[in-house]
Amino acid sequence: MSHRTGAVLSIGDELTLGQTLDTNSKWVSDRLLAHGVVPVEHATVPDDRAAIAAAIRRLAERADLVVVTGGLGPTADDLTRAGLADAMGDQLVEDAAAVAQIEAYFRARGTPMREINRVQAQRPRRGVCLANPNGTAPGLYGVVRVAKGDVDVVCLPGPPREMKPMFEAEVVPRLKLEAGRHVMTRALHTFGLGESEIATRLGPLMDRDRNPTVGTTASQGVVSCRIRYEGAGDGASEIGKIETEVRTRLGPYVFGADGDTMASVVLDLLRRRGEALSTVESCTGGLLGTMLTDVPGSSDVYVGGWVTYTNTMKTFEIGVPAELITRAGAVSREVAEAMARGGRERSGAAHALAITGIAGPGGGSEAKPVGTVWIARSGPGGDEARKFLFVGERANVRDWSARSALAMLRLALIGERGVKLGRQVE
Amino acid sequence: MSHRTGAVLSIGDELTLGQTLDTNSKWVSDRLLAHGVVPVEHATVPDDRAAIAAAIRRLAERADLVVVTGGLGPTADDLTRAGLADAMGDQLVEDAAAVAQIEAYFRARGTPMREINRVQAQRPRRGVCLANPNGTAPGLYGVVRVAKGDVDVVCLPGPPREMKPMFEAEVVPRLKLEAGRHVMTRALHTFGLGESEIATRLGPLMDRDRNPTVGTTASQGVVSCRIRYEGAGDGASEIGKIETEVRTRLGPYVFGADGDTMASVVLDLLRRRGEALSTVESCTGGLLGTMLTDVPGSSDVYVGGWVTYTNTMKTFEIGVPAELITRAGAVSREVAEAMARGGRERSGAAHALAITGIAGPGGGSEAKPVGTVWIARSGPGGDEARKFLFVGERANVRDWSARSALAMLRLALIGERGVKLGRQVE
Numbered sequence: 058m059s060h061r062t063g064a065v066l067s068i069g070d071e072l073t074l075g076q077t078l079d080t081n082s083k084w085v086s087d088r089l090l091a092h093g094v095v096p097v098e099h100a101t102v103p104d105d106r107a108a109i110a111a112a113i114r115r116l117a118e119r120a121d122l123v124v125v126t127g128g129l130g131p132t133a134d135d136l137t138r139a140g141l142a143d144a145m146g147d148q149l150v151e152d153a154a155a156v157a158q159i160e161a162y163f164r165a166r167g168t169p170m171r172e173i174n175r176v177q178a179q180r181p182r183r184g185v186c187l188a189n190p191n192g193t194a195p196g197l198y199g200v201v202r203v204a205k206g207d208v209d210v211v212c213l214p215g216p217p218r219e220m221k222p223m224f225e226a227e228v229v230p231r232l233k234l235e236a237g238r239h240v241m242t243r244a245l246h247t248f249g250l251g252e253s254e255i256a257t258r259l260g261p262l263m264d265r266d267r268n269p270t271v272g273t274t275a276s277q278g279v280v281s282c283r284i285r286y287e288g289a290g291d292g293a294s295e296i297g298k299i300e301t302e303v304r305t306r307l308g309p310y311v312f313g314a315d316g317d318t319m320a321s322v323v324l325d326l327l328r329r330r331g332e333a334l335s336t337v338e339s340c341t342g343g344l345l346g347t348m349l350t351d352v353p354g355s356s357d358v359y360v361g362g363w364v365t366y367t368n369t370m371k372t373f374e375i376g377v378p379a380e381l382i383t384r385a386g387a388v389s390r391e392v393a394e395a396m397a398r399g400g401r402e403r404s405g406a407a408h409a410l411a412i413t414g415i416a417g418p419g420g421g422s423e424a425k426p427v428g429t430v431w432i433a434r435s436g437p438g439g440d441e442a443r444k445f446l447f448v449g450e451r452a453n454v455r456d457w458s459a460r461s462a463l464a465m466l467r468l469a470l471i472g473e474r475g476v477k478l479g480r481q482v483e
Numbered sequence: 484m485s486h487r488t489g490a491v492l493s494i495g496d497e498l499t500l501g502q503t504l505d506t507n508s509k510w511v512s513d514r515l516l517a518h519g520v521v522p523v524e525h526a527t528v529p530d531d532r533a534a535i536a537a538a539i540r541r542l543a544e545r546a547d548l549v550v551v552t553g554g555l556g557p558t559a560d561d562l563t564r565a566g567l568a569d570a571m572g573d574q575l576v577e578d579a580a581a582v583a584q585i586e587a588y589f590r591a592r593g594t595p596m597r598e599i600n601r602v603q604a605q606r607p608r609r610g611v612c613l614a615n616p617n618g619t620a621p622g623l624y625g626v627v628r629v630a631k632g633d634v635d636v637v638c639l640p641g642p643p644r645e646m647k648p649m650f651e652a653e654v655v656p657r658l659k660l661e662a663g664r665h666v667m668t669r670a671l672h673t674f675g676l677g678e679s680e681i682a683t684r685l686g687p688l689m690d691r692d693r694n695p696t697v698g699t700t701a702s703q704g705v706v707s708c709r710i711r712y713e714g715a716g717d718g719a720s721e722i723g724k725i726e727t728e729v730r731t732r733l734g735p736y737v738f739g740a741d742g743d744t745m746a747s748v749v750l751d752l753l754r755r756r757g758e759a760l761s762t763v764e765s766c767t768g769g770l771l772g773t774m775l776t777d778v779p780g781s782s783d784v785y786v787g788g789w790v791t792y793t794n795t796m797k798t799f800e801i802g803v804p805a806e807l808i809t810r811a812g813a814v815s816r817e818v819a820e821a822m823a824r825g826g827r828e829r830s831g832a833a834h835a836l837a838i839t840g841i842a843g844p845g846g847g848s849e850a851k852p853v854g855t856v857w858i859a860r861s862g863p864g865g866d867e868a869r870k871f872l873f874v875g876e877r878a879n880v881r882d883w884s885a886r887s888a889l890a891m892l893r894l895a896l897i898g899e900r901g902v903k904l905g906r907q908v909e
Binding site: 067068070071072073074075076077078079080082083084085086087088089090095096097098099100101102103108132133145199218242243244252253256262272273274275276280283285296303323334338339340341342343345346347350354355358359361362363364365366367369370374403404412416417418419448449450452453455468472479 | 493495496497498499500501502503504505506508509510511513515516522523524525526527528529530534538556557558559560575599600617620642644670680698700702707709752762764766767768769770771772773775776777779780782785786787788789790791792794795796800825829830835842843844845860875877878881883884891
């Protein structure tokens, strides 16, 4: 049957027990959808032969293609091979070509194949081994017969470094896509409005029986509107119409689309003007610099900055007067402004962002509770400072602080300085 | 029935479609296991009422407790309330107390409750609302009757900031633990050895039929050995014996246990000596400072530092001679050492760590491929520099760089400077 829907199964005690975070399912799902296969379920089961076989059969009932990751290693708790064979009603046999490949893998690394690795060359008799140029575990391809018909199952190794290339090389060419049916998605990212305010503004656009559909997801203050088209055309014009509508309703809060991050958008805006940026961070301790330098190629815009975690660093490295810190307090409009001005002057960059606040859990007071953060911006169009009161744990306060600093700069660069941001109190 | 096993269900199109990474299931599983409830399956289904109800019933057949996250928001695609009611064979009613709580939540923020949020106060008639002090979505508790008996189901909001406190406050007190059965876990964290080297060193300790069991998990170079006891006693002496054995076999590579991070361990070591630390970062762009300041109370040890992303910043801010950069290159032993010395002198801290490297994807050459990183340390016991060749994507190279810098300082502080680290080439 053609692969209209997919299911993703992850295998491993370390996953079910919560010791390791499963990132494979998200990645595989994202790739399936890009090819027009809609993922309808993820499941994770332990290193247990019966549980693996049952999960494969159950997911085969539910979807047209099952992608399994993990459990293909050489040790006694790697049971995906046996689980697949059971689900197929088949037996394991040794694949001579796979043995040769594993031997070659070891030979290239100057050691003989360990006997323990031989088990990795086993496959269901009616199954096929998939080559793994990046490790010892071959993948597996098999067909499971369920009530509705034959369903394809592919098993990939757990390590992402081996799994991802095998997906591209061995799974993508095996996808059976329905002729004349396309799935297209587009994500628009916003910052500064809450999810319910966005839902209110989008109104009927979010009705579930429309095509394209619009849904929202929120993460660290970034609310993303996800537009999804499914149908006979390529969906470009349908998606484009809804995108225009969403942008109209959300205005300057939309900062980017798809792979954009707030940092990448700010860097692009600055790059186009040929202007540089520096940072002066107190409570974020380098997180703003980290977000900026997460973006490849940031070095042509971002010159670097200071982590002025102590008052001494604030005074001696970027010239915030000690007297000012004593008078106004390290977390104040005055000190934030002096940090931004100092960073701009010392670095020679056209723009500087400065953050000073109380990330918690300690250090709060009645006048300045945990979550109080002053963010200042200094740039060619003039300076500004805003006060925020962020909620949640230390990590949240720091994350929102760094993102709000980027948002302030972005709004200034697009001529929307007047737009108020979420959690802003002054 | 008592909660011997648990299952975790995550809800959301953004999860099944691979647009958002599910971190809740790992967190919930880890917490369940800490309380003695063994998680046996994770599942993720879309915002689809029938799929949610079917998944809840299926997992109730499989486990003694089902924890659901997500789908409790105010919009049309938030269907967990209805799905739970269907699984219970019940109907939704409005909970007056929950309406009052949501109104109070808005009032505290100076705005009236939006009409769209009223739906969040709905619960199955035989269910119970769980208070949410951190958001508008109350949690839900209900009982699903399946063949083996009555199974407890709790539904928590998706945002971790709301989910985690609700788990602690509302789920933990509802856990029905089996009398006389305890689960105790202990994690020992290592850095600098690969997972297969650790497996070889631990040998028979990792056999699956032992109690306590020992398993390993790896993340960003940190390989954790997880010891788990399950039985009638409290397990303290059994775990203690295995811990001693693991520490003997892995020596100075074990840097901490349970909640320790490399940064928290280094900060503790410095705090005990009353010595301060500063950082000078190039390719990591602030990530080392971020890791240090992730730890609450880091300000009594970490004074801050510099992000010297450009050569100009390296020269003018911490005094690396421009001539040296031209001669040796920005990524070189000489420049790394000059960065560390400069950081130490300018900050007045007893210790400084400096990182300069090529994080990629661009910027590599034959002589200095992507992943080449020099890390230098300057301190009272003398200076040192090491060269690494990290593999993988930009984010990996940056993460390993920051952790390796912390590892170098830790080894120096415990008198183990001679220990070689993973990926170290010089």
